[in-house]
Each structure stands twice: as C-alpha cells, then as structure tokens.
Amino acid sequence: MQAAILERFGQPLSITEAPDPQVGTGEIVVDVLAAPVLPYAAEVFSGERNYSLEPPVIPGAGGVGRVRAVGPDSTRLAVGDIVWCDSTVRSRDDAVTPDITLQGLTARGDGGLRLARHFHHGSFAERMAVPTENATPLGPVPPAEAYRWVSLGVHLVPYGGLRAGGLRPGETVLISGATGNFGSAGVAVAVAMGARRVVAPGRNEAVLAQLRQRFGDRVAPVPLTGDPAADDAAVRAAAGAPIDLVLDLLSPAAPASAARAAAMTVREHGRVVLMGGVGDELRLPYPWLMHNSVTVRGQWMYPRVAVRELVGLVHAGLLDLSRNEVTTFPLDAARQAVEHAAAHAAPFQRTAITP
Incomplete structure (x- = not known):
C-alpha cells in the first residue's frame, strides 16, 4: 500500500510503499477514506511539540474508513461498513486507569508508549489497523462524502469536556x-x-x-x-x-x-x-x-461511548458538520496537506487527506 511516512523529525514526509496491515484478534483493518490533518501537524513532525511519536511512523490521528477485514472476535462490524476510527487507544488490562496512546500522534507515559509501539501507524495511508472497539459505525455515509466527517475529531474533544462537566x-x-x-x-x-x-x-x-x-x-x-x-x-x-x-x-x-x-x-x-x-x-x-x-x-480526551453519542447528535441534525469548510488532498500530496493545514488553522477550516 502507499503511505506517507515520517522517517525522522524535521524531515518532510516520504510518500512510499509500506506493508499492508494484518488483521488480528481485537483488531480490524480499514481502507482509509479521509484522514484529518491537524493544524499543528507540522509542529509535531518537526519535533517542536516534543510529542511521544517514534519515527519511522505513518502519522495521522484517526479518520473515516471502510471496513476491509475484521478479527475473529468481532460480532457486529461487517466488511464494507463506514466507520469513524477513533485515535484514542486504551490498554485493555486496566479498566480503571488504562494507558492511553493517540494512534499516529502521541502517547501518555511509558505504558502509552508501549501501546503505541503496537498500534504504531496512523491514517496517512491507504489502509490502517485499529482496535475493534475504536471503530464506530457512521451509518449510510456515501464514501465520496466521507471527508465531511473529518471534523468529528475536532468536536469530540470539547464534547468530552462538556460531557465530563x-x-x-x-x-x-x-x-x-x-x-x-x-x-x-x-x-x-x-x-x-x-x-x-x-x-x-x-x-x-x-x-x-x-x-x-x-x-x-x-x-x-x-x-x-x-x-x-x-x-x-x-x-x-x-x-x-x-x-x-x-x-x-x-x-x-x-x-x-x-x-x-x-x-x-x-x-x-x-x-x-x-x-x-x-x-x-x-x-x-x-x-x-x-x-x-x-x-x-x-479531562483529557473523552470516553469511548462519546463517539457514538456525538455521531447521534450529527444524525439528529443538532450538530451540523457541513458548517466546516474541508479542503482535501490526495495521499501523494500529504506534504502539501500539512502545509495547508498550518496556513488555514482558522475555526471551521479543516484539512483532510483522502487516500
């Protein structure tokens, strides 16, 4: 598959071939339809933000995907489903204080870094493996309209705070x-x-x-x-x-x-x-x-159930994602997408890569 790879901090992304992700127990593989590009992505990739991201890595924090393969323990998701791939990955061996990594972006503490070494690669690629529980169905979304949903990730953060309050x-x-x-x-x-x-x-x-x-x-x-x-x-x-x-x-x-x-x-x-x-x-x-x-x-990020709740607000017509202006770039223009995101960081302006 084709991917944008951060070989080392301070270098431009390399657009090259990478191994296809393999599905395992507790995981699914998606074809990436739209990956949000954060306004501060350039600061992360330069090393300025000092994020816990270990190159070489395919960056990219979540996005919209179409299910390509499901693991043996998946009972609801089906091949072809359009899903939101949440970047907030939690360890499964501590229900009270799980370690957390933001897949393709950063990690919290040593445990989060260990988790990131497994769910290492993000969404700046044609395909991506994500934990099964991190895939939330979006319903009947036409693949050509998937890019409109990249704004969901920006809204999830304040939703997590308002929900916590x-x-x-x-x-x-x-x-x-x-x-x-x-x-x-x-x-x-x-x-x-x-x-x-x-x-x-x-x-x-x-x-x-x-x-x-x-x-x-x-x-x-x-x-x-x-x-x-x-x-x-x-x-x-x-x-x-x-x-x-x-x-x-x-x-x-x-x-x-x-x-x-x-x-x-x-x-x-x-x-x-x-x-x-x-x-x-x-x-x-x-x-x-x-x-x-x-x-x-x-409050850091949001609980897993928050994704489904916010998707419900969108489908109910209470949260209108069409108010966001989304500029899209193909995968082979990932470097330009990062530059565009930095230059267009105003509210309601979003940038997405559409592999």
Whole structure:
C-alpha cells in the first residue's frame, strides 16, 4: 500500500510503499477514506511539540474508513461498513486507569508508549489497523462524502469536556478559548447539547462575530480588552444568568491568568473543566473553591461511548458538520496537506487527506 511516512523529525514526509496491515484478534483493518490533518501537524513532525511519536511512523490521528477485514472476535462490524476510527487507544488490562496512546500522534507515559509501539501507524495511508472497539459505525455515509466527517475529531474533544462537566439542557456555559480551533467547536457542541446560552470570550472579534452569525442569539460573544475588572463584568453581563459550567480550551500560548479569570466566573456549586494547554499554575483560591463548593476537574480526551453519542447528535441534525469548510488532498500530496493545514488553522477550516 502507499503511505506517507515520517522517517525522522524535521524531515518532510516520504510518500512510499509500506506493508499492508494484518488483521488480528481485537483488531480490524480499514481502507482509509479521509484522514484529518491537524493544524499543528507540522509542529509535531518537526519535533517542536516534543510529542511521544517514534519515527519511522505513518502519522495521522484517526479518520473515516471502510471496513476491509475484521478479527475473529468481532460480532457486529461487517466488511464494507463506514466507520469513524477513533485515535484514542486504551490498554485493555486496566479498566480503571488504562494507558492511553493517540494512534499516529502521541502517547501518555511509558505504558502509552508501549501501546503505541503496537498500534504504531496512523491514517496517512491507504489502509490502517485499529482496535475493534475504536471503530464506530457512521451509518449510510456515501464514501465520496466521507471527508465531511473529518471534523468529528475536532468536536469530540470539547464534547468530552462538556460531557465530563455534566452540561444539561438550559444551562449557561462559558467556553474559555472560544475563538480557537477546539474552542469554536466547543461553542458548536454546547449549542447542540442544548445550552441556553454559550458565553464566548476572546480577542479575535472577527471570529466572535462569525460565531454569533453561525449559531444565533444563544451565543454571547465577549470581546476581551485586557482589563480584568472590565472583562469580568462584560462576561457576567453577557451571560445574563449565573454561569453553570466553564470549559477551558485555551492554547499553550495563553497565560494562566486568562484561564483563572474564566474559571472564577462560575456560580456557586458550578463546575470547571480544564482541557486546554496552559502550562503555568492555575492557582485558584482555596477559600473561593471551598466556600462556593466549586468542582474543578481535568479531562483529557473523552470516553469511548462519546463517539457514538456525538455521531447521534450529527444524525439528529443538532450538530451540523457541513458548517466546516474541508479542503482535501490526495495521499501523494500529504506534504502539501500539512502545509495547508498550518496556513488555514482558522475555526471551521479543516484539512483532510483522502487516500
């Protein structure tokens, strides 16, 4: 089969022949129909992000595939099914705290790295092997329309956070980092889940206006000024009610003070979910947390069942993936796809490889 291979960090992807993956127990093999290209893929492949990815490797975090072969323990999936291949792979020998690898992208800890050495190769190839449990049927999706589903992966991350925070229909949620790639997807998901109001603070006023235009009056954009007191007052006024849940999706470049300011807008007995990349200490005040009975939790990715739930939101018409602009590239143009993704990292702009 043809594949795009990262031979070593800092080198362009090589488009070459690679061995076909073989199906084993607990695994399936798919023909890759569409593989998302992350906006920061170039930073991963250069080594700048210092991800736990061991070249030589076929990169690519999940995507849409057509089942080519199933293992002997598969009872529901059938050859020809169109499935979402989730990149979040969990070890099977610890149900409480499994090791995790993001197939074709990175791994968490030594155990995750060991797991990545088995599920080593990702989706920048004609075919890919994935754990059986990581394949979620998408239903009657025409193969020619598979590329539209690559946006699912971006929306799954904030869905995992909103789900972990127990967002209920009719609640008010603040998305910290709303003008970013994951944050803007979080706004879309919160609306789909029935939030009464989604407060969207940010400095990019063009994106804030776009969010309001796309999702209507339930989204309350708040242009940030840098004045903490004024920004806090503007956020609370835009909410129009106590803020039940804060989801932080700020990028690594953001200061911890921005994440802290957003968290502290939550109401008494409210919830704060941390999913962003802020690298500094958050330093939330102990007395404020205690006296207001605030719940703070971290969340990395999402549980397995979340994929099926989010697919259900799409099929119900509550989450419209067609709002995303997807630019596709053939496999032999993988290098150009990586460059395009980096140059077109704005919200709702996606890049995909379609082998």
